[in-house]
Amino acid sequence: MKKIAIFVDVQNIYYTTRDTYGRQFNYREFWRQINAQGEIVSATAYAIQRGDDKQIKFQDALKHIGFTVKLKPYIQRGDGSAKGDWDVGITIDVMEIAKDVDTIILLSGDGDFDMLLEKVKNDYNVKAEVYGVAALTANSLINAASVYHRIEDDLLL
Numbered sequence: 001m002k003k004i005a006i007f008v009d010v011q012n013i014y015y016t017t018r019d020t021y022g023r024q025f026n027y028r029e030f031w032r033q034i035n036a037q038g039e040i041v042s043a044t045a046y047a048i049q050r051g052d053d054k055q056i057k058f059q060d061a062l063k064h065i066g067f068t069v070k071l072k073p074y075i076q077r078g079d080g081s082a083k084g085d086w087d088v089g090i091t092i093d094v095m096e097i098a099k100d101v102d103t104i105i106l107l108s109g110d111g112d113f114d115m116l117l118e119k120v121k122n123d124y125n126v127k128a129e130v131y132g133v134a135a136l137t138a139n140s141l142i143n144a145a146s147v148y149h150r151i152e153d154d155l156l157l
Contacts, residue, residue, distance in 0.1 A: 111138025
């Protein structure tokens with residue numbers, strides 16, 4: 001059975017589906033589709049911790065589905081900008097598990113991950129699949145993916 005590891009850039013998926021479709025991503029349906037393809041050996045959702053009730057309920061729902069939720073504190077800078085980036089954390093986790101799975105699935109449109117996907121494909125001979133909103137997914141990420149899946153109606157609430 002194919003071994004699969006899933007990595008979700010929660011903020012990226014939230015904002016790209018909201019901005020493009022005005023809808024939320026359907027994590028339960030996504031899990032169902034991926035689970036039918038093989039064994040999900042690891043599934044991690046990377047999010048920002050603000051501590052509000054709505055966000056806590058969402059994170060609890062992800063855990064109930066089967067995701068491990070990793071949180072980083074939300075940092076509001078003095079100039080009004082915010083920080084809460086998981087790129088390095090996601091990269092480290094992908095590199096650590098790539099040798100033990102057949103497929104890496106990344107949910108993000110962030111082009112910063114293109115080199116990561118190229119590296120794990122070449123060094124570990126894994127399939128690297130990307131799920132993203134087409135209009136807001138970097139071309140470099142699409143090109144780096146073994147398979148690119150557009151997030152469309154079937155994966156939206």
